[in-house]
Amino acid sequence: YAGLSLGEEITLCASVTPKRVGDDTILWFSSDPGVATVNDGVVKGLSAGKTIITAKTINNLSATCEITILPEGTIPYSEGNIFEFGRYEQDGNDENGKEPIKWEILEVDNNRLLIISKYILDCKIYNTAEVKTTWETCAVRKWLNNDFINEAFTAEEKEQIPSVNLVNADNAYYGTDGGNDTTDQIFFLSVDESESYFGQYDRKGYADFLSFNQNLLCEPTPYAINKGAQGIIITQSYYDSRLKGYGYSEDVIGRRSCNWWLRSPGESNVYACHIWYDGGAGPASDMPAGVGGVGVRPALFLDYKYENPERILLSTESENMSLGEHLKIEATVTPFGALNSTITWTSSNPSVATVSDGTVKAISVGRTTITAETENGVKATCEIEVAEMEYPDFFADIKYDTWQYKSAKAVYNKGYMTGTGKLDGRVVFSPNTDINRSQFVVALYSMEGKPDVEYEQKFSDVTSSAWYAKQVTWASDNGIVAGNPDGTFGVNGKATREQLALMFYKYAVYKKYDVSISSSTDLSGFTDAGKVDSWALTAVKWAVERGIISGKGNASAGYRIDPTKGATRAECAAMMNKFDEIYSGALTVVEGDIEEPIALPMEEVEESPVSEEESEDIAVPEEESEEIIEDEDVVPEDGKENIVDEEILYPEEIGDEKK
Numbered sequence: 001y002a003g004l005s006l007g008e009e010i011t012l013c014a015s016v017t018p019k020r021v022g023d024d025t026i027l028w029f030s031s032d033p034g035v036a037t038v039n040d041g042v043v044k045g046l047s048a049g050k051t052i053i054t055a056k057t058i059n060n061l062s063a064t065c066e067i068t069i070l071p072e073g074t075i076p077y078s079e080g081n082i083f084e085f086g087r088y089e090q091d092g093n094d095e096n097g098k099e100p101i102k103w104e105i106l107e108v109d110n111n112r113l114l115i116i117s118k119y120i121l122d123c124k125i126y127n128t129a130e131v132k133t134t135w136e137t138c139a140v141r142k143w144l145n146n147d148f149i150n151e152a153f154t155a156e157e158k159e160q161i162p163s164v165n166l167v168n169a170d171n172a173y174y175g176t177d178g179g180n181d182t183t184d185q186i187f188f189l190s191v192d193e194s195e196s197y198f199g200q201y202d203r204k205g206y207a208d209f210l211s212f213n214q215n216l217l218c219e220p221t222p223y224a225i226n227k228g229a230q231g232i233i234i235t236q237s238y239y240d241s242r243l244k245g246y247g248y249s250e251d252v253i254g255r256r257s258c259n260w261w262l263r264s265p266g267e268s269n270v271y272a273c274h275i276w277y278d279g280g281a282g283p284a285s286d287m288p289a290g291v292g293g294v295g296v297r298p299a300l301f302l303d304y305k306y307e308n309p310e311r312i313l314l315s316t317e318s319e320n321m322s323l324g325e326h327l328k329i330e331a332t333v334t335p336f337g338a339l340n341s342t343i344t345w346t347s348s349n350p351s352v353a354t355v356s357d358g359t360v361k362a363i364s365v366g367r368t369t370i371t372a373e374t375e376n377g378v379k380a381t382c383e384i385e386v387a388e389m390e391y392p393d394f395f396a397d398i399k400y401d402t403w404q405y406k407s408a409k410a411v412y413n414k415g416y417m418t419g420t421g422k423l424d425g426r427v428v429f430s431p432n433t434d435i436n437r438s439q440f441v442v443a444l445y446s447m448e449g450k451p452d453v454e455y456e457q458k459f460s461d462v463t464s465s466a467w468y469a470k471q472v473t474w475a476s477d478n479g480i481v482a483g484n485p486d487g488t489f490g491v492n493g494k495a496t497r498e499q500l501a502l503m504f505y506k507y508a509v510y511k512k513y514d515v516s517i518s519s520s521t522d523l524s525g526f527t528d529a530g531k532v533d534s535w536a537l538t539a540v541k542w543a544v545e546r547g548i549i550s551g552k553g554n555a556s557a558g559y560r561i562d563p564t565k566g567a568t569r570a571e572c573a574a575m576m577n578k579f580d581e582i583y584s585g586a587l588t589v590v591e592g593d594i595e596e597p598i599a600l601p602m603e604e605v606e607e608s609p610v611s612e613e614e615s616e617d618i619a620v621p622e623e624e625s626e627e628i629i630e631d632e633d634v635v636p637e638d639g640k641e642n643i644v645d646e647e648i649l650y651p652e653e654i655g656d657e658k659k
Helices: 139-152 155-159 191-198 222-226 236-246 403-414 437-447 469-477 497-510 534-546 569-583 612-618
Strands: 002-004 009-011 026-030 036-039 042-045 049-057 062-069 082-088 099-109 112-117 164-166 182-184 231-233 256-258 260-265 271-275 286-288 299-303 311-314 318-322 326-328 331-334 344-347 353-356 359-362 366-373 379-387 421-423 426-428 552-554 558-560
Touching: 026 036, 036 049, 036 569, 042 062, 082 139, 139 182, 191 260, 311 366, 311 379, 318 359, 344 353, 353 366, 359 379, 403 569, 437 469, 437 497, 437 569, 497 534, 497 569, 534 569
Parallel strands: 002 062, 318 379
Antiparallel strands: 009 042, 026 049, 036 042, 049 062, 082 099, 099 112, 112 299, 164 182, 231 256, 260 271, 271 286, 311 331, 326 359, 344 366, 353 359, 366 379, 421 426, 552 558
């Protein structure tokens, strides 16, 4: 999928065939969350570049999709892509000015695009009175080609919007006269065009006059709602009772949708066709032309001239590499679709590193400059340093090419977790050391941004002088943790994997994030599902569905949750990184009741005995590629520290790092 805009979202759908019990839970991963995140198939572009989105089942079936995020200001020439053009009031706040209009590309014809607004922008009646009218004579056509076009576009932008001839066909079911053909810059789609561009309708027994299409659901802007646009928020019950029968996916639940006008005539020339808020459409989908509450979703053609490249944007400007390592550098030419945009790659010192189509291979110790150059001489460079470093950057005990590195580096850079010491000037992370309850609460508090908290004596073993005192107070005040029956917190008690799931869940509830769980989610794909305690079951299901917990083991021996096993620092880092990925960007605020797990019993939970033979099943399966598992919640094959296994020290402060 090429051409997702910055900040834009698309929804990927995945299905498993043939369907078997336990196979239908799909976990989503992004190879580069800095470029785009993915949450239950919803991909959001964050920065220019490319990433691989992987959909994976718990029994190791997978499929991938490459996503390209375009630099700001470029126009993506692919049907279905979204870009910004013009400005119109949308958020309902006049004081902050007009917002950029987002458009979806319906058709590409050389340098001309047919586009339609992604959202319903306004609410207008089709005609000022319920009298006979056609598209040629209706009031909304005059408004679109006078008031709207002047309000939404600059003089330069209007020059890019051509006047086109529109065929206004008769109503195919009623035979109502469509009137004369017209010449317009801004217009509504016809019934036939809406079916052509949004996909074949599902007639559902209504022959040729009414049908249903999920792709026709459209959300109104706050401004359009204020102007009277009518619609619904699709609830679970409405989906189950109506939309599920139309073949709609569960992705529509929670979306707001609104009626919007088409230009075709309805039952008579006093009526006009429209799209219903449930995606109902067709020649019999109409209402009186003078009725209110129907939204405006303009369409237009846009002429865009190709130009020579002006800039090359590389995915990185400098990198440290180890001998033998490969690095893929992505290059994006702007403006998008420019002529002479073929890129030639060169290395200033091929004896240090070679480059082929953006892929750099480290050959020997030294430095080199990788250059990307277009046919018209536009250049961009990336500095490469190759060293004999088994442990690049700063971790003394995590190899660069292991699954632990990416998550540990991410949480360290964000300040969620710190190291446990220093070794030869590098950070010791202790990835395979179990994290205890107080350490995890400190990490979660850092994830929240270290809010101001006044210490309060909540537990007998948490004194005001403890380095974790205010963090435990914060977690207790917000319902994230509870105490033991004896009044202690259990500061040194191990944080098991199901306890982490519960605390993450309660933190998400505290943040009012969406913690809904699909009715199809179960744990039957895990061999130890029965070991999950009842008080943690909801939280563990949520964590598995979101990919925060993805299991241990392999396909031959089976996957396990290991609910009562202590979570390692590396596993905690992976979970935090996945949580961050899921809930970054636009967040869903949940209203009403949320299913709450039973309160966590804080007495020590005994770890299930694991035999030496069974412990081998925890190993990362050899057939798995590191690119697929590097974000997953698994432990290394040997189950040991890579370099050191020093005692963790937690003074109140070491340098600038809070422990």
